[in-house]
Amino acid sequence: MKILSRTGCGGGNLRELWRLRLHAPLWGVVKRMKTKSGGTINNSKLFVALTALLLASVCNRDGGFAATPPLSLREHAPRATSVVLATNSATFNNRQILSDFADKVVIPTFQTFTGKASALSTAINAFTQHPNRQTLQAARTAWVEARSPWEQSECFGFGPVKDGGFDGNLDTWPIDENDIKQILASGDKLTSSYVEGLRESDKGFHVIEYLLFGTSGSKQPSDFTSRELEFLKLLGANFAQTAGDMTDSWVKGTKDGNPAYREVIATAGVKDNTTYPTLRSAAQEMIGGMLDSLDEVANSKIAKPFDKKDPNLAESRFSFNTLNDLKSNIRGSQNVYLGHFQPANTNGLGLTTFVAKVDPNLDAKVKQQFQAALEALNKIPAPFEKSALVPQNASTIKAAEDAVNTLHDTLDKEVKPLIGGAS
Amino acid sequence: MQSLLSKFFRAKSFRFIVVFFLTLVAAIALSGSLSHAQLPQQIPQAGGETTIFDRTSHGLQQPAANLTAAELTLHQDGDSTFEAVFVSAPAPVHAGLGATFNNTSCTACHINDGRGLPVKGNLLVRVSMPVSHPIAASQPVAAGGSNKYTSSIFELAQGSRGCWGRSHRPLHQPCRSRLRRTLESQPQASVTLGNVPPVPGLGTQIQDQALFGHQPKATVEISWQETSGTYGDGTAYRLRSPRLKITLPEGKPLPPQVLTSPRVPPPITGRGLLEAIPEPTLLALADPQDKNQDGISGRPNYVWDVQKKAKVLGRFGLKANNPHLLQQNATAFINDMGVTNPLFPDKDGSSYIDIATLKAVTFYTQTVGVPARTLLDDPLVQHGEKLFSQANCAACHISQLRTGDHPLKAVAYQSIHPYTDLLLHDMGPGLADGRPDFEASETEWRTPPLWGLGLTKTILPSAGYLHDGRARTLEEAILWHGGEAESAKQAFRAWAKSDREALLRFLTSL
Numbered sequence: 001m002k003i004l005s006r007t008g009c010g011g012g013n014l015r016e017l018w019r020l021r022l023h024a025p026l027w028g029v030v031k032r033m034k035t036k037s038g039g040t041i042n043n044s045k046l047f048v049a050l051t052a053l054l055l056a057s058v059c060n061r062d063g064g065f066a067a068t069p070p071l072s073l074r075e076h077a078p079r080a081t082s083v084v085l086a087t088n089s090a091t092f093n094n095r096q097i098l099s100d101f102a103d104k105v106v107i108p109t110f111q112t113f114t115g116k117a118s119a120l121s122t123a124i125n126a127f128t129q130h131p132n133r134q135t136l137q138a139a140r141t142a143w144v145e146a147r148s149p150w151e152q153s154e155c156f157g158f159g160p161v162k163d164g165g166f167d168g169n170l171d172t173w174p175i176d177e178n179d180i181k182q183i184l185a186s187g188d189k190l191t192s193s194y195v196e197g198l199r200e201s202d203k204g205f206h207v208i209e210y211l212l213f214g215t216s217g218s219k220q221p222s223d224f225t226s227r228e229l230e231f232l233k234l235l236g237a238n239f240a241q242t243a244g245d246m247t248d249s250w251v252k253g254t255k256d257g258n259p260a261y262r263e264v265i266a267t268a269g270v271k272d273n274t275t276y277p278t279l280r281s282a283a284q285e286m287i288g289g290m291l292d293s294l295d296e297v298a299n300s301k302i303a304k305p306f307d308k309k310d311p312n313l314a315e316s317r318f319s320f321n322t323l324n325d326l327k328s329n330i331r332g333s334q335n336v337y338l339g340h341f342q343p344a345n346t347n348g349l350g351l352t353t354f355v356a357k358v359d360p361n362l363d364a365k366v367k368q369q370f371q372a373a374l375e376a377l378n379k380i381p382a383p384f385e386k387s388a389l390v391p392q393n394a395s396t397i398k399a400a401e402d403a404v405n406t407l408h409d410t411l412d413k414e415v416k417p418l419i420g421g422a423s
Numbered sequence: 424m425q426s427l428l429s430k431f432f433r434a435k436s437f438r439f440i441v442v443f444f445l446t447l448v449a450a451i452a453l454s455g456s457l458s459h460a461q462l463p464q465q466i467p468q469a470g471g472e473t474t475i476f477d478r479t480s481h482g483l484q485q486p487a488a489n490l491t492a493a494e495l496t497l498h499q500d501g502d503s504t505f506e507a508v509f510v511s512a513p514a515p516v517h518a519g520l521g522a523t524f525n526n527t528s529c530t531a532c533h534i535n536d537g538r539g540l541p542v543k544g545n546l547l548v549r550v551s552m553p554v555s556h557p558i559a560a561s562q563p564v565a566a567g568g569s570n571k572y573t574s575s576i577f578e579l580a581q582g583s584r585g586c587w588g589r590s591h592r593p594l595h596q597p598c599r600s601r602l603r604r605t606l607e608s609q610p611q612a613s614v615t616l617g618n619v620p621p622v623p624g625l626g627t628q629i630q631d632q633a634l635f636g637h638q639p640k641a642t643v644e645i646s647w648q649e650t651s652g653t654y655g656d657g658t659a660y661r662l663r664s665p666r667l668k669i670t671l672p673e674g675k676p677l678p679p680q681v682l683t684s685p686r687v688p689p690p691i692t693g694r695g696l697l698e699a700i701p702e703p704t705l706l707a708l709a710d711p712q713d714k715n716q717d718g719i720s721g722r723p724n725y726v727w728d729v730q731k732k733a734k735v736l737g738r739f740g741l742k743a744n745n746p747h748l749l750q751q752n753a754t755a756f757i758n759d760m761g762v763t764n765p766l767f768p769d770k771d772g773s774s775y776i777d778i779a780t781l782k783a784v785t786f787y788t789q790t791v792g793v794p795a796r797t798l799l800d801d802p803l804v805q806h807g808e809k810l811f812s813q814a815n816c817a818a819c820h821i822s823q824l825r826t827g828d829h830p831l832k833a834v835a836y837q838s839i840h841p842y843t844d845l846l847l848h849d850m851g852p853g854l855a856d857g858r859p860d861f862e863a864s865e866t867e868w869r870t871p872p873l874w875g876l877g878l879t880k881t882i883l884p885s886a887g888y889l890h891d892g893r894a895r896t897l898e899e900a901i902l903w904h905g906g907e908a909e910s911a912k913q914a915f916r917a918w919a920k921s922d923r924e925a926l927l928r929f930l931t932s933l
Contacts, residue, residue, distance in 0.1 A: 158480040162534055163884045174517060176510040179635040186635075199632065201510055201527060258884045274931045275881050277798055281478040285881075288479040299499070312515035 092280045092354060092419045099266040100339050100348025101286055102250070107262060108344035109153045109335070110247040116146035117243035120208075121236035128229040131221040140212055144321055147205070149343065151328030155293035155336055158285065159261045159275075160249035168200040169242050173315065175210055176201035184227050195234040204242075206316070208235050213318040283419045286351060290333040291412055297329045298404035302384075306397050311385040320383035327377050330404065334370045355415060362414055369407040376403035469874045469933070470693050470793025471826070471837025478797045482878045483692040484536035487792035489833045494790065501787025504780055505529045505536075509760055511634045512775070519775025522637040523630035524761035529784070532688040532759065536791055537875070537882040539688035541645060541665065541892030547759065548629045548643055548667065549684040551619035551858055556680055612757045612767045614727050614750075616734070618859045622681050628758045629669065641677065644668040645685075647893075652902065655917040662902060664853075664893050682858035682865075686741050687892040692875050694739065695789030695834040697845060698748055701827035702736050708821065708844045719818045719907045721846030721870070726861045729753075729766060738845050741890045742860040743869040749785045756781070789831055793839070793874050798932040807929025810922055814914040819848055819870040819907070842873035842933065851905020854889065866906060877931035897930050898923070 123142035127135040150171065161167050179202050188194065195203060211232050213219060224232075245255070253260045267273050268282030276282040301322070305313040314322040335341050339350025356363035377400050381387040388397060468474045473487035486498045508528045509520035525547045526532050532539040539545030611626040621627050625640050633639040647663040654660065667685055669677040677683070705723060713720040724737035728746045737743035745751040753766035756776065763774040764781050798804045811817055820842035829835040847867040855866040863869075868890055876897075879886050887894055894900035904912040915923060 158882075159884060162480070162882070163540075163886075168531065172508055174508060174510055174514070176520075176634075177514060178511040182635045199527070201508060202635075254885075256885060261884075264884075274877070275884070277877075277931065278478075281797070281881075284477065285479040288477065288481040292481060300503070310515075 092283050094349065094354055095266070095268075095279060097339065097349045097351060097353060098268055098279065098282050098286075099262075100350070101336065102262040102265045104339055104346040104348030105335050105341050105350075106153070106156050106265075107247070107250055108341040108346045109149050109156075109332070110243075110250060112341070112343050113146065113149035113153060114240070114243045114247045116142070116149055117240040120146045121240040124208075124212075124232050124236035127221075128233045131224055131229065133221060136212070136221050140319065143205075143209060143212055144319065144324065147316065147321060147325060148328050150205070151325045152332035152335060152341075154296075154329050155289040155332045156286075158289060159264065160254060160258065161246060163258070164246065164249055164254060165200075166242055166246035166249070168204075170204045170239065170246070171206070172200040172204055173206055174201070175204075175206045177210070180207060180210065184225070184231060190227075190230050190234055192234055192237060195231075195238045203235055203238060205239070206318070208232065208239065209316060209318045209321075211235070215318060217318075217320065280419055283351070283354075284416065286336050287411060287416050287419065290336055291408060291416075293329050293333055294404055294408040294411070297326055298401045298408065301326055301329070302397065302401050302404070305384070306388045306394075306401075309389050311389065314385045314388070317385050320385050323377065323380060323382045323384040326384070327374060330370065330373050330377065330407075334374075337366060337370065351415070351419075355418060358418055359414075362410075362418070366407070366410055366415065369403070369410055373400070373403040373407050376400040468838070469795055469840045470696055471839050473693070473696065473790075473792040473833060473837065474795050475792035476795050478794060478878065478881070480535055480878070480882045482794040483690050483791070483875050483882065485792050485794070487695070487790045487833050490790060494786075494833065497783060497786050498790045501783035501785070501790075504776075504784045505533075505787050509762055519762045521634040521761040523633045523640050525628075525630055525632060525759045527760060529755065529760075533691050534688075535882045536692055537690045537879065538886055538892075540883060540885060541685075541687050541887055543631060543643065543645075546643070546645065546685055546687050546892065548631075548669065549619075549627055549686065549858060549860070550622045550625050550629055550677075551615070551627055551682050552622055553680060553682060554618055554620065556620075612729075612754045614729060614754065616727050616861055618861070619682075624671075625681075626758075630758070630761065638672045641672070642670045643685075644670075654920075654923070656920060658920065660898070660902060662893075662899055663895070665891050682856075684742075684856035684858040684860070685891040687887070687890065689741065689871060690875060691788050692791045693793040693839070693841065693872065694748060694791070695829070695831060696793070696826050696837060696839050697738060697841065697843070697872065698789060699826035699829035699831075699834040699837070700738075700824055700845065704824060704827070705736065705845055709846055717815070717818060718910055719815070719848070721819060721844050721848050721907075722862075723845075724847055724860070724862050724869070737861060740860075741869060741871070742863040742867065743845060743847060744860045744863065748788050749781070752785050752788060753781060786831075790833060793841075794878065796840075796932050797877065798928070801928065801932070803925045803928045804932045805929075806922075807925035807927070807932075810918070810926045811929055814911045814926070816911050817842075818911075819844055819846070820873050821870075840874060842876075843870045845869060848908065849906035850903075850908060853903055853905045856890070873930065873933050876933045897927050901926075 120139070120142040123135070123139040127139040129135075157167050176199070179199070183198075183202065201207075211224075211228055214223065248254070249258070250261045264273065264275050265282055265285075268276035269279040276285065301315055305311060305322075311317055315325050316322045335350075337351050339348040339352065340346055352363055352367070355366065376396075379396050380400055381390075381393060381396075387393045470487070472489040475482075475485040475488050477485055486495055490498060506528060507517045508531075509517045510527070511520050511522075512518035520527055526544050530536075532545050534540075611628070613621040613627040615621065615627060619627060629643060630640045631643050644667070646666045646668070648666055649661050649663045651659060651661045665685060667683060669683065671677060709722050710720050711722040724743040725734045726737035726744055726746050727733075728735045729750060735746045737746055739745040739748065739751040745754065750766065753764050756762040756764045757767035762776060763769045764776045765774055765778045766781070768774040811820075811822075821844045822840055822842055824839055824841060826834055826837045826839060847863050847869055849864070849866045850868050851866060854868065857865045859865055879888070886892070888897060888900035889903060894903055901912060901915050915926065918926075
């Protein structure tokens, strides 16, 4: 519900009263007065109450076709209505939730990912030097381990992650198998700048996955050509480098001079910050990222392979890791909500802090629904690439889809409006 | 009724009620005048009933607020295609890319449905021969503008190393008679009406990426040249403009007579509403002879509709060079991604995407909602809005229009605030690309809509403004205005710093 926020219409106060649903108690007063006095109405009280009630409703009707939610930008323009506003606990003004989002969730997730990306590159090097079962297994495990923090970061893949093309270079899906086969079959000299110049569909997570795991799940160390090993090694190094650059974009700033994104988030609402001109817009960004990721999990990553019964549509189909990816996606959103990243032992304020204060029941509901979504995913037999095709699993998979959608809708329809300032 | 009325009049509190209602009427009147006194303008629902409320990096990519459940499903279908990364055929998913192209998905260029960057993969270069050039004159022009295959090659682009063109040959098999094959098999839509003759071997757009084993049509390097200027108050500023270095295969430079036009992808938000603005409304805004002598003489472009096979009003593209979203998107598939589609099929009539897919993506581009403005109660923004009118920015960036009939109800008959007239304006030599486009001259550009402008850097911190992304800030974007917008620019230059800041703050509130 979008309501006009203005100092007009009774100095804004009545509008705020209406928004806070104080018209309900007002109406209650009117009714109680009627019953108490057995039909004889106390004129003066009724007069005041009715006037207030009707005026509030007039103001609201006005606001019905106007565009701004109330209280936008109080950070900038404190005004006469602040007395009323102060009683509105739903004003999002907790800067620490934003800085903790950057410092306790995003940066530790990216740093953990960068560490795992380097570990993957190292494991690939070890494998290419001594290709055997152990080294191959170690490289595959390193791939799966890098996948976990990366998929947990999906809900904050905005700002520099888009700007620097990091997302595309690290995780383009699908890969161009024909291109890769031809690169391998060609006599092109493989160098790090050659790999850097490749298209996004020819490098990153899923190309490494394709080469490390093969297409049938039965690739042996002896199946790797020397050219494949050479290519893999370069892909691993390129991947680790890109991961590091991406982390830098949040911590230090980018090579082309953009400031550390941590600062951009943490200074939301400060005068010169046009990226996030209000504290609320940055808080909304946190929610928007969760919504986007949850929607993708339910309606794309689960639904597409499942509806079409086509394992080719599964995200990590060469490694059979799709189900883990999905869980990591949910956990990533949960991290944003709770303000922590457990693998790095960081713990700060999350959106939960704000929601719990305004509406403890809603906070409990969100937490429970995160839990329910993860449990529903846990019930799907792994690997998803196979279980999605089995008719007996249909209800379990559908239940998981629904659980994620339910969580999505709660965040969208209840938490998002609570933060307000979406315009 | 009778008894109710009589009860009413007999009630003890009759006098009270009269007083009450009188007071109420007074209160309503007072509240109305109060709110009007303090509301400098009606609060704009930027996209009418499509308006969404989101000031985040997702703010330009939300479904219109007024879609039915069935429409929302179709929107989401279209969204999947908009986001799909295409790869070379054969492939289990999203097959049909290339062989040459600029990028592999719509969303890679229109990032989060916003704009793209002036970098390889986003910026694309339109090319053509001057009409007077002998090569152009001897070329059969793609009159009628149907699907034109890049059909002849001359020394411009000869001698590629790899295989060109769509190849359906089995993998690993070397390509035979590659030049001939290329020339015949790379479909490109060069929809022109004579004043932009395709460049032999290149067509009308440079595809600077290719599948492995194929040669990009050319490589494009962008460098920036800086110039400086000063405001009326003496404050210095710096502007930059791009220099393109275009190299054909085998290292040959692009012949100097070829006309080039670099363009960055614009946002696609709210485009369904723009499609629904009645033609008479736009024509009424036009003033080609500048009869009102305000120095501003917008005029419509007329372009080729490949289905109707007729000349119609242009609305889309940076020179209003496409008539409607279906054709806009079909040319995007064929030219930007090399994906054949029902409007621009392969020679045998087949195409990688079917009409349902093309229509779904088109529905998607019609139904992205416009974000509501922010910072409305910021006095600086309010002041900036007044200055926007005062400087006559609003003569081109029209702040309020009404849409008309449209097959899609959600965008029909909406009051919108697009800040565009969809007309062409001479923007002076500074912004000129030197390449005409249908009736658009070498100095003309379509007024871009400004709704959602404030989210540009929220989506992409290094995004630029204007047709080639040259303006790093909104300030620079204004300072590049010339031609018909010269006096608007001069007004801005002359203002005090505080006024300039107010205008900029207003722009970020959009």
